[in-house]
Amino acid sequence: MTTTSYTPQTSQDATIAMQIFAALGGGFLLFLAALFVWTLGYQLVYAGRIFPGVSVAGVDLSGISPADAAVRLNQQLTFPYSGQILLRDGERIWATTPAELGMVFDASASAQSAYKLGRSGGLFGGFSDQLDARQKGKSAQAAIIFDQNVAYAYLQRLALEIDQPPIEATLAIHGTEVVAQPGQLGRYLNVDSALIQLSMQLQTFRDGELMLFVDEVHPQLIDVSSQAEIARQILSAPLTLGLSGATENDPGPWVFDVPTVAEMIIVRRADSENGSTLEVVLETGALYEMLIDIGAQVDRPAENPRFIFNDETRQLDLLLPAVIGRVVDIEGSVAFINQSILDGAHEIAVQVVSDNPAVLDTTSASELGITELVRSETSYFYGSSAPRIQNIQTAAAAFHGVLIAPGETFSMGSVLDDISLENGFAEALIIYGGRTIKGVGGGVCQVSTTLFRTAFFAGFPIAERHSHAYRVSYYEQNPGGGRDLSLVGLDATVYFPLVDFKFTNDTSNWLLMETYMDVGGRNLTWKFYSTSDGRSIDWNASGPQNIVSPPGPLIQESDELEEGQIRQVDWDADGADVSVSRTVFRGGTIINQDVFNTHYEPWQAVCEVGIGTEDPEKLAKKTELCQ
Numbered sequence: 001m002t003t004t005s006y007t008p009q010t011s012q013d014a015t016i017a018m019q020i021f022a023a024l025g026g027g028f029l030l031f032l033a034a035l036f037v038w039t040l041g042y043q044l045v046y047a048g049r050i051f052p053g054v055s056v057a058g059v060d061l062s063g064i065s066p067a068d069a070a071v072r073l074n075q076q077l078t079f080p081y082s083g084q085i086l087l088r089d090g091e092r093i094w095a096t097t098p099a100e101l102g103m104v105f106d107a108s109a110s111a112q113s114a115y116k117l118g119r120s121g122g123l124f125g126g127f128s129d130q131l132d133a134r135q136k137g138k139s140a141q142a143a144i145i146f147d148q149n150v151a152y153a154y155l156q157r158l159a160l161e162i163d164q165p166p167i168e169a170t171l172a173i174h175g176t177e178v179v180a181q182p183g184q185l186g187r188y189l190n191v192d193s194a195l196i197q198l199s200m201q202l203q204t205f206r207d208g209e210l211m212l213f214v215d216e217v218h219p220q221l222i223d224v225s226s227q228a229e230i231a232r233q234i235l236s237a238p239l240t241l242g243l244s245g246a247t248e249n250d251p252g253p254w255v256f257d258v259p260t261v262a263e264m265i266i267v268r269r270a271d272s273e274n275g276s277t278l279e280v281v282l283e284t285g286a287l288y289e290m291l292i293d294i295g296a297q298v299d300r301p302a303e304n305p306r307f308i309f310n311d312e313t314r315q316l317d318l319l320l321p322a323v324i325g326r327v328v329d330i331e332g333s334v335a336f337i338n339q340s341i342l343d344g345a346h347e348i349a350v351q352v353v354s355d356n357p358a359v360l361d362t363t364s365a366s367e368l369g370i371t372e373l374v375r376s377e378t379s380y381f382y383g384s385s386a387p388r389i390q391n392i393q394t395a396a397a398a399f400h401g402v403l404i405a406p407g408e409t410f411s412m413g414s415v416l417d418d419i420s421l422e423n424g425f426a427e428a429l430i431i432y433g434g435r436t437i438k439g440v441g442g443g444v445c446q447v448s449t450t451l452f453r454t455a456f457f458a459g460f461p462i463a464e465r466h467s468h469a470y471r472v473s474y475y476e477q478n479p480g481g482g483r484d485l486s487l488v489g490l491d492a493t494v495y496f497p498l499v500d501f502k503f504t505n506d507t508s509n510w511l512l513m514e515t516y517m518d519v520g521g522r523n524l525t526w527k528f529y530s531t532s533d534g535r536s537i538d539w540n541a542s543g544p545q546n547i548v549s550p551p552g553p554l555i556q557e558s559d560e561l562e563e564g565q566i567r568q569v570d571w572d573a574d575g576a577d578v579s580v581s582r583t584v585f586r587g588g589t590i591i592n593q594d595v596f597n598t599h600y601e602p603w604q605a606v607c608e609v610g611i612g613t614e615d616p617e618k619l620a621k622k623t624e625l626c627q
Contacts, residue, residue, distance in 0.1 A: 036127045042130055043119065046414045053133030057142045057205040068359075069111035077142075080105050085198070086209040089162055089189075090433040102150030103202045109143030116140075142205055144305065151198055152191060158277045159189040168220035171227055171278055176235050176262045180228035185216035220276040227267070227278045230342060232406040234280065235262055237346040241337070244349040253295040253347075256290070267324075278307075279336045284314040288330060294350060295328035303356040305329065306401030308514055309370060309529040325355030329384060359403060359510075367507025368403070375458035375528040379450040380477040381443075382522045387426035388443035389519060394424040395447040396515040396524055404511040409463050409504040412448055416560050445493045448501045448525060449475050452492035454526040455503040459535040461583040461592060463502035463595070468493045470603035471573045479523075485543045487597045489578030507533050547577035552606040553626035555617065561610035568607045568625045575602030 042051075050069055052062040059076045061069040069302050080099040087094045118129040119141045172179045190213040202206045243252035256264075264286040270279045302325030306314035332351040340348045356496045365371065368601030381392065395416055404410045419425050445468065452465055468475075468491055475491040478484040485527035490499045505511045512529040528546070561567065577599050584592040607626040609616040621624045 018416075041134060043355075044231055050111075050114050051130055051133050052138040053118050053135070054114045054140055055137060056114050056140050058139075060528075061111070061114045061140075066108075066115045067113040069106040069114055073110055075106040077107070077205070078293065083205075085201065087158065087194075087212055088209060089214055091214045092161075092271045094158060095579065096154065098202050100150075101198055101202070102147035104145040106143040106145060110140065110242055113143060113320055114140035122126045123369060130235045142203075142498060144202060144205075146202055148195055148199075150516075151195055155189065155194050156210075157192045159191065160188060161191045162214060163189075166217050168219045169221040169224040169278075171224045171267045171280070173229065173231065173235075173262055173265050175269070176258050178228050178231040178235065179444070180224050182224070183219040183222035185222075186219065188215045189213075190215050207577065219405070221269075223280060224278050227280050229230075229298045230280045231265060233344055234265060234341050236452065239341075240347045240349065241290075241350050243298065243352065250393055252294070252350075254294055256289075280342075282334075282341065284334055285415065287334045287337060291328055291330045291333050291350065295330065298350070298352065299327050302355040304357045304359040304403045305361045305363075307403070307512060309373070311373075314365065314371065316363075316368075316370065318361055321356045321361050322359065325357070326352050328357060329353045358405060368501040369406075369507075369510075369531050370529050371531045372510050372529065374530045374532050375454055376525060377450060377454040377457060378479075378523050378525040379446060379453065379475070380481065380523045381446050381474045381478060382477055384443065384446075384474065384522065384530050385463075388446075389522075390426045391426075391443035392446045392524060393519065395419075395444045395448075396517050396526075399447070399513055399516045399526075402513045404505045404513065406505060406508050406510060409502055410523045411502045412494055413500045413501055416444070416494075417496050419496065445472075445491070446474060448479065448492045448494040449490070450526045451503075451513075452501060453490055456490065456527055456539075456582065457537065458528050459582075459592070461504045461506055462594065462596075463504055464500055465492050465596065466494075466499050466501070467598040467600070469493055469601055471600045473571075473573075486541050488544055488576070489541055489580045489596060491598075507531075509533075518558065533583055533586060535591065537582055537584050539580065539582045541580045544574065544576035544578060546575075546603045550574060550602040551604045553607060553620070555607045555609060555626060557611045557613070558608035559611055561608060563610040563612040565620070566607055566611045566613070566623055567617050567624060570604065570606035571607040573600070573603035576600050 027620055042230050046052075046063065048065055049063050050061045052068065054061055056069075057077055057079070058075055061072065064072065076169060080103045081097055083098045085096050085098060085101060087096065087437065118126050118133060120126060122128065129138060164184070164187045167184040169183035170179075170181045194210070194215040195209045197213075201210060235258050238258055239256045240253050241256075243250050246252060261282070264282045266281060266283045268279050268281065290354070300323065303323035305318060305322040306320040308319050309315075310317050322553075329351040332353075337348050337349050356569055359368065381388070384392070386553055398416050399412075401412075402415060421427075452462070455462060471488065472491065473483070476483045476485065476487050478487075493499060494501050509531045514527040514529065515526045515528070518525070553572065577597070580596045580598075582592075582596075605626045607620055609619065613619060
């Protein structure tokens with residue numbers, strides 16, 4: 001039997017591995033030793049000198065001491081003073097040196113930087129730098145001091161030339177000429193960006209050109225050409241305002257020439273979320289004045305129809321149809337005109353609002369509550385002149401068929417506000433300035449007195465009443481022409497718009513007024529139609545009290561008369577105080593009480609004679625005037 005010896009394979013492998021590692025470890029140690037010897041020896045060879053292949057900013061400093069390197073760098077690197085940096089803004093160029101921009105070159109620090117190259121970074125780092133410098137050259141960092149305060153000051157001086165604030169576009173009207181100027185962009189040098197660029201460029205130690213960063217700022221208004229075109233379009237023709245659907249009886253049109261329109265144009269700024277713009281419009285105040293003048297010609301109040309009560313049918317007969325009122329809508333017209341001119345229109349309709357009357361032509365008597373005659377009063381005016389009769393007739397006719405709404409306070413002035421020759425009135429005697437003189441409308445107070453008495457005896461509240469300054473005989477006449485003292489204090493004078501007569505329809509029904517003139521009988525009758533609410537009145541008149549005789553007659557000269565002529569222009573009257581009281585009942589209940597106190601001044605008779613008339617008193621006695 002043979003015995004075989006066995007050695008495990010793994011033990012052999014491990015041994016081999018250990019031998020290999022030992023060999024490698026020994027080799028690495030030899031490599032490190034060699035590297036150390038090389039590095040130490042290289043440094044000993046170049047002790048106090050810069051390693052071969054080392055340069056600063058292109059200046060070879062191989063094998064010389066840092067001191068000599070500093071001298072060489074000072075001699076050869078004149079870049080801070082001889083270098084050129086170009087700063088460009090579009091076509092504009094500014095040339096300067098690095099030194100003017102705050103660059104300072106430190107030759108000693110740069111030489112030390114070169115000397116340290118290959119002597120730092122540990123064993124491997126130093127060897128790598130030495131090897132790179134020797135084989136292909138290596139540049140050390142130049143030591144540069146960049147004074148940003150100097151550069152900033154230089155750039156600020158450039159900014160004075162470059163910076164330009166934005167210019168807003170403008171639009172103006174000179175006479176009838178439209179002058180438009182476009183806006184301009186604002187430009188501001190970005191100094192911070194320029195400083196960064198300069199710092200990077202100076203580190204290269206080379207000439208260079210830098211494109212300056214300039215920030216642009218847009219004006220809020222840069223282009224107003226479209227608005228200028230609008231203004232020119234507005235001024236290309238006169239402005240014509242008119243009424244839509246106008247008839248030949250309507251006023252207008254109203255034409256405003258180009259110079260007038262030019263004075264009205266305003267250019268205003270409008271700001272919104274989308275930015276600012278200009279608006280070309282006609283100035284509101286000027287349009288208001290224009291439209292107010294137009295409104296004075298166009299506006300007309302709504303008027304109820306006029307009726308007469310037919311006593312037989314007990315229905316209303318149409319006397320005059322209703323009038324549809326209209327009012328110029330000034331606010332709406334201003335907006336419409338400005339919008340229309342923007343659309344290129346030159347003929348524009350004024351905006352008018354219709355105003356319908358409260359009563360229609362077809363309204364029935366029962367709908368208005370008019371069923372009967374509730375009061376009728378008659379006044380007399382015997383002895384009136386033809387002009388006075390004409391004025392009474394003209395004024396009374398203005399109230400014939402007029403309706404008064406329930407609760408309305410009626411004003412005579414609302415109907416009879418223009419007493420003039422053009423409206424059919426004549427010159428007759430009136431009381432004015434403390435005298436009886438000739439004036440347009442003398443006799444109208446016969447109408448106001450008759451209305452006052454009708455409202456008084458109908459039991460309606462009297463809102464405003466004024467007596468005459470003195471007693472007038474016409475207002476105290478009875479049907480036979482004699483004087484009725486119970487009527488003293490029941491007169492009412494009017495002088496529009498200062499002196500008015502007003503009363504209130506305090507019932508729930510409409511009130512219809514009718515006036516009837518009997519020229520031959522010298523009387524005026526005023527009728528109220530409505531529906532009686534059962535009211536009645538008690539009244540009492542004191543008659544003339546505290547009577548004061550008039551002063552003696554006055555005779556004075558007048559250049560309107562010939563010598564020896566005489567005429568009486570005023571008549572005497574006693575002064576007196578009168579009190580008239582009234583109590584209004586309905587169903588036995590008092591619903592109103594009032595008192596009308598009147599004071600009449602004593603009145604002097606006045607006669608006029610021609611200039612140069614001898615013994616005018618004798619002439620007055622002879623003619624029985626002013627006696």
